[in-house]
Amino acid sequence: MAQLAETYASVPGTERGRGILVAGDAKSGSIVYCNGRSVIIRSLQDPSKVEVYGEHGYPVTVARFSPNGEWVASGDASGTVRVWARNEDRTLRFEIRALSGSIDDLDWSPDGQRIVVCGDGKGSTFVKAFLWDSGSTVGEFDGHSKRVLSCAFKPTRPFRIVSCGEDYLVNFYEGPPFRFKASFRDHTNFVNCIRFSPDGSKFLSVGSDKNGFLFDGKTGEMLGTLSSEDGHTGSIYAASWSPNGKQVLTVSADKTAKIWDISTEGSGKVNTTFSFSDIGEVEDMQVGCLWMGEYIVTISLGGVINYLSLSNPNTPSRSLSGHLRSITALTVAKVGEVVTLYSSSYDGVIIKWKVGSGFLGRLPKNGTINSATYMVAQGNELMTCGMDHKFRRVPLSGDAYTTEAEALDLGELPRDLDVASKCPEIAIVPIEKSVILLRQGTVASSIDVDYVASAAALSPDGDELVVGGRNGKLYVYSVKGDTLTQEAVLEKHRGEISAVRYSPDGSMIASGDLNREAVVWDRITREVKVKNMLYHTARINAVAWSPDSSKVATTSVDSSIYVYDVSKPASARVAIRNAHLGGVSALVFVDAQTLASGGDDACVRIWAVAA
Numbered sequence: 001m002a003q004l005a006e007t008y009a010s011v012p013g014t015e016r017g018r019g020i021l022v023a024g025d026a027k028s029g030s031i032v033y034c035n036g037r038s039v040i041i042r043s044l045q046d047p048s049k050v051e052v053y054g055e056h057g058y059p060v061t062v063a064r065f066s067p068n069g070e071w072v073a074s075g076d077a078s079g080t081v082r083v084w085a086r087n088e089d090r091t092l093r094f095e096i097r098a099l100s101g102s103i104d105d106l107d108w109s110p111d112g113q114r115i116v117v118c119g120d121g122k123g124s125t126f127v128k129a130f131l132w133d134s135g136s137t138v139g140e141f142d143g144h145s146k147r148v149l150s151c152a153f154k155p156t157r158p159f160r161i162v163s164c165g166e167d168y169l170v171n172f173y174e175g176p177p178f179r180f181k182a183s184f185r186d187h188t189n190f191v192n193c194i195r196f197s198p199d200g201s202k203f204l205s206v207g208s209d210k211n212g213f214l215f216d217g218k219t220g221e222m223l224g225t226l227s228s229e230d231g232h233t234g235s236i237y238a239a240s241w242s243p244n245g246k247q248v249l250t251v252s253a254d255k256t257a258k259i260w261d262i263s264t265e266g267s268g269k270v271n272t273t274f275s276f277s278d279i280g281e282v283e284d285m286q287v288g289c290l291w292m293g294e295y296i297v298t299i300s301l302g303g304v305i306n307y308l309s310l311s312n313p314n315t316p317s318r319s320l321s322g323h324l325r326s327i328t329a330l331t332v333a334k335v336g337e338v339v340t341l342y343s344s345s346y347d348g349v350i351i352k353w354k355v356g357s358g359f360l361g362r363l364p365k366n367g368t369i370n371s372a373t374y375m376v377a378q379g380n381e382l383m384t385c386g387m388d389h390k391f392r393r394v395p396l397s398g399d400a401y402t403t404e405a406e407a408l409d410l411g412e413l414p415r416d417l418d419v420a421s422k423c424p425e426i427a428i429v430p431i432e433k434s435v436i437l438l439r440q441g442t443v444a445s446s447i448d449v450d451y452v453a454s455a456a457a458l459s460p461d462g463d464e465l466v467v468g469g470r471n472g473k474l475y476v477y478s479v480k481g482d483t484l485t486q487e488a489v490l491e492k493h494r495g496e497i498s499a500v501r502y503s504p505d506g507s508m509i510a511s512g513d514l515n516r517e518a519v520v521w522d523r524i525t526r527e528v529k530v531k532n533m534l535y536h537t538a539r540i541n542a543v544a545w546s547p548d549s550s551k552v553a554t555t556s557v558d559s560s561i562y563v564y565d566v567s568k569p570a571s572a573r574v575a576i577r578n579a580h581l582g583g584v585s586a587l588v589f590v591d592a593q594t595l596a597s598g599g600d601d602a603c604v605r606i607w608a609v610a611a
Helices: none
Strands: 002-008 023-025 030-035 038-043 050-053 060-065 071-076 080-085 092-097 103-108 114-119 127-131 148-153 160-165 170-174 179-184 191-196 202-207 212-216 222-225 236-241 247-252 256-262 268-275 286-292 295-300 305-307 318-320 327-335 338-345 350-354 358-363 374-378 381-385 390-397 406-409 426-431 434-439 442-448 453-458 464-469 473-480 483-491 497-502 508-513 518-522 528-533 540-545 551-556 561-565 574-576 584-591 594-599 604-609
Touching (some): 023 060, 071 103, 080 114, 442 483, 508 551, 518 551, 518 561
Parallel strands (some): 148 191, 453 497, 540 584
Antiparallel strands (some): 002 604, 060 071, 148 160, 160 170, 212 222, 426 434, 473 483
16 A cells, blocks of 8 residues: 655745735645645744645645634636635535636635625625525625735724725725725736735735835725835835734835835834845746744745845845746656755756755756756766756755856657666667667767657666657667667557556566556566556556565546556556645655655655555
């Protein structure tokens, strides 16, 4: 059997030009955010404690805890809101199609009975409030003509709702049942975020016009503004009040976060400025924030979660990163007794993880945003190749990284990458009609082939390689010096070869195809050793061997992982179903009993596999 041991969570999904909502539950010290179709719940004190909810059928755009912390309401791009329990089963309590377009924000009433949502109504309805256990509407929300980006419920009685959006308006509603009361046209660009103070006495709106306005929470009367002196020089995307309601945190496209002192009369003056970039990196734009208890956090466009300290505004006290996009490759680096895990994603980010504790660091992109589609760690080097047609060798030293990488232009899109584990200076890269043998990062030889290459692997000692073809055949070549000579053709697959790897002891070859079949071959006899490995329901994406060569694992678009003991029939497999939302794209054994996987949900998971 196999058991989930750890989840290395994706970071909040971001979009340039828009802010994001990060909500919190002060009782549990948890935050909730969204990435793709996943809702992530994470402890701020111990970020390794992760819960993932993946029941939405469309990308999730916003999620919030109920006032008592027992429920979560999440909205998605289809306009659907789901209310579900924070128990182990994630019990669905209620579901409603609240809007006809994407939901951008939602909020609970302080009594936990009502929910207000806003977004792209694709018509005249951009805001809706309803009883969350029945769906009954509790008011009419006229006054907006374009997409509404943010809304908020007054946290104290008498209840009020405010909203703002792309029509530059701030609207004020009284109720329940809620009715339009007033509209304010002081912003000159999109109004991105609106929030009530904890005691409900004030609310603040911030926008792309770099301005912030403060209003009376009960009457809606404007009280004052955030001072332009030392203010933001770019769009303000989000705001969050301090627990005592005397200060406000704002974040901006100018790559800063600011804390404002709010006077009793209702005006704001900058108290502290946090700067996140001295070199103008777009990814350092700050697009989300949360002030919860003792924690002050911001979210950058690149997905980095920054913990801020008032005592040291120059440097975040802690930064957490992860993946924003689908995982493309995984590899394990072993230097002495130190074992680390590397993962790459579609947006070109490479993250280093320590099994047992999580995030260790983020590898610079080396001037490219292209993903490392294939990645192998050997010794003190990380070798990658990807969509920019380049092969790179990145030297690693302890926990430090270098941006210097030897790049070799392959001329075409690589189809795979493998390195001889006992001779790490030798690597193999197949391209569409050629097989390239690399030695010390340079081309040692290249042969043209009369088939379309789709995958390849090197034996541990580097004296043999196997190339999988789009025609479903495996071509075995001997390697003598820099000369490749075809020795055999292995035929059993009925679809394009999608993955192939030698066992660490060099005695077997595992291969998988697009027709969902996996095969284990005996390297010496070239006969099938394990057959009937036909349990996936879709294409196989990757195969991986345990270090002791006793197990082979396969994974697929069908979100499943199967682990086979090569000494037993395939029917004795260990199944891990629903391993990743959207499919599993990468797989590697950390040790004989530990398996790591990465998927379309941008998460990395660690599995304990029983002997």
